[in-house]
Amino acid sequence: MLSQVPLAKVLSAVFESIHEGIIVTDNTGKIIFYNSELGKLEGLEPLSVIGKHLTEVYDAVTFDTSEHLSVTQSGQPVLEKRKTYFTANGKEITIVASTFPVYDEGKVVAAYSVCRDITKFKELLAKTMQLQDQIGQEQEYVGSNGTRYSFDSMIFASSGMQNLINSAKKAAEADGSLLIFGETGTGKELLVQAIHNYSSRKDEPFVAINCAAIPETLLESILFGTVKGAFTGAVDGKGLFEQAGKGTLFLDELNSMSISLQAKLLRVLQEKSVRRVGGTAEIPVRCRVISSTNVEPWESINTGSLRKDLFYRLAVISLYIPPLREREEDIGALLTYFLHKFQRIYGGKEVRVSSELKEAFLHYSWPGNVRELEHVIESAVNMLDGGQIIRVEHLPPYLKTRFVSQDAALQGNIVKAEGTLAQILRDAEKQVLTEALRAHGGNITKAAESLGIARQNLQYRIRKLGIEQMG
Ligand SMILES: Nc1ncnc2c1ncn2[C@@H]1O[C@H](COP(=O)(O)OP(=O)(O)OP(=O)(O)O)[C@@H](O)[C@H]1O
Ligand SMILES: [Mg+2]
Structure with a gap:
């Protein structure tokens, strides 16, 4: 009975009806079967690929052809390899493929892959993460140009802040390059977005990049864009x-950009045009930096x-946001x-907030x-547990101990209340800082963590205050 059934035809009909992509190659890498599902996914006509070698069909850079060959x-x-x-x-598609060898008399004669399209799933995941992010940001409004803040958001x-905002509004209208300097958490991002939204460019995109967060080689491609083939995996992409x-x-955090990339950036700004990495075309630069x-x-x-x-x-124009400790009225x-x-x-x-705590807040550095004030209040509101007055005991541990020793300091036990406020x-x-460093055996990362500040920030302060380091 079985011999009368044209098995190849049956199998082919079966493989055409399933929702997975199937590709079969012989032991030289020549494609001998390719179903329409995979064709739909890859935008290829099955008849146009069957009989060809893998390397003729797939660009070696974008499809890891060696999979079939290495399995052979x-x-x-x-199994379950994502590409x-x-x-x-x-x-752009993302698939999960499993590739298997086919044996005949102990020898591998062919290899086949079963592929599932997970592009939609990946997009869905990205969307979910994006939504989660938005919820995490307390559903603050995100405008169509990608910003959340305007001058109205500034409390x-x-x-001092009033003067700064007046200057910032002038800077928004002036349109020259602008450099903003301020300690961490002073509201630089907020101010930059407010300036964009106050400028004549407000209906155009706002694009931000943190230069400290991205490795140098990647940052260059991200800023200037890439041309397909510039390096392995490079695609045509706008910078x-x-x-x-x-x-x-x-x-953002320009000071973290490498000196060599700074040189390239300077060239772009001088020539007012940018060349993608690996490209030759000069693309005019029209944005404000x-x-x-x-x-x-x-x-x-x-x-x-x-x-x-x-x-x-x-820094055709530059603005300085003073640290919070220098603007007592703003703390309130x-x-x-x-x-x-x-x-x-x-x-x-x-x-x-209890009056003692408010007083301590005004004296704290x-x-x-x-950002620190915001986090402290958020965590204290959470610690209240039904109460209505926030006291020292509701604060995060690092501040609780601080305020206790600050109390002692005000009683003259630690710091003498002599000299100007700035000196005190x-x-x-x-x-x-010395105490925190001592408590953590001179470990800057740990000390910074206990103080709720970034390691770089602590290093900066150690240098600024001339604190001698241990070890
Ligand atoms: N004047 C202000 N009014 C209201 N919120 C503020 C103000 N300044 C800062 N914030 C809030 O403080 C947080 C930190 O601000 P932002 O991210 O702009 O600081 P930053 O200077 O960019 O910090 P970093 O250097 O760490 O990147 C944000 O949640 C911001 O909304
Ligand atoms: Mg910032």
Whole structure:
């Protein structure tokens, strides 16, 4: 009976009806079967690929052809391997493929892969993560140009901030390159977005990149774009200069960019045109560049981490956001604002801060600035547990101990309350940092963690205050 059935035809009909992509090669890598499902996925006509060698059909860079060949050689299957590549018609797809050898009389005569398209699944995952991110940001409004903040989002009461905002509005209208300097958490990102939204470029894109977060080689491709084939895996892609169009490109933490990339950036700004990595075409640059640094720019220039010529290019206008400890009125205004914000989010009753704690807040150095204050209030509101008054005991541990020793300091046990406020605060800060370093055996990372600040921030302060390090 069986011999009368044309088995090849049957199998082919079966493989045409399933939802997985199937490809079979002989032991030389020639394609001997390719079903329409895979054809749909890869944008290829089965009849046009059958009979061809894998290397003729797939660009060696985008499809790991050796899979079939290595399975043929090793005789071992490769299971559930994920690959992302570009199809013949330029669509990016992600598949999961398992490749198996076929034996005949102890020898591998063919190999086949079963492939599932997970592009949709990947997109769905990305979407879910994006949604989660938005929920994480307390569903703050994200405008069509990609920003969340305007000048209206800035809470302040000090005349220093009022002056800064006036200058920032002028800078928004002036349209020259702009450099913003401020310690971590002072609101640089917020200010840059506000400036963009106040400028004539507000309906154009706002594109931001954190130069500290991305390895140098990648940063270059991200900024300038790439041309297909520039390096393994490179595809034609717009860089951020192109993506920003006539909008604003925000180079966050510029001082972390390598000196060699700074030279390339300078060239782009001087020539007002950009060349993609691996490309030759000059693409005009139309965006406004705003950059930020959390280290005093001249300090960066002196230590050799910022090129002077680039600084002059990027700082046609410069703005300085003072640290929170230098704007006492703002501490009060922000405190009220964050109390309302988190009381609303966590659906609780009206809460307030005890007068002792408020006093301590006014004297604290806020190394993490507004972000630190925001986190402290958020965690304290959570620790309240039905109560209505936030006291020292509701604070995160690192602050609780601090405020206890600050109390002692005010009683004259640690810092002498002599000299100007700035000197007293400086002494207090120095003692607190020295104490934190001592408590962690000189380990900067751990000390920074206990203080709730970034390691770089602590290093900066150690240098600034001339604290001698252990070991
Ligand atoms: N004046 C302000 N009014 C209201 N919120 C503020 C203000 N300044 C800062 N914030 C808030 O503080 C947090 C930190 O601000 P932002 O991210 O802009 O600081 P940053 O200077 O960019 O910090 P970093 O150097 O660490 O990147 C944000 O949640 C921001 O909304
Ligand atoms: Mg920032």
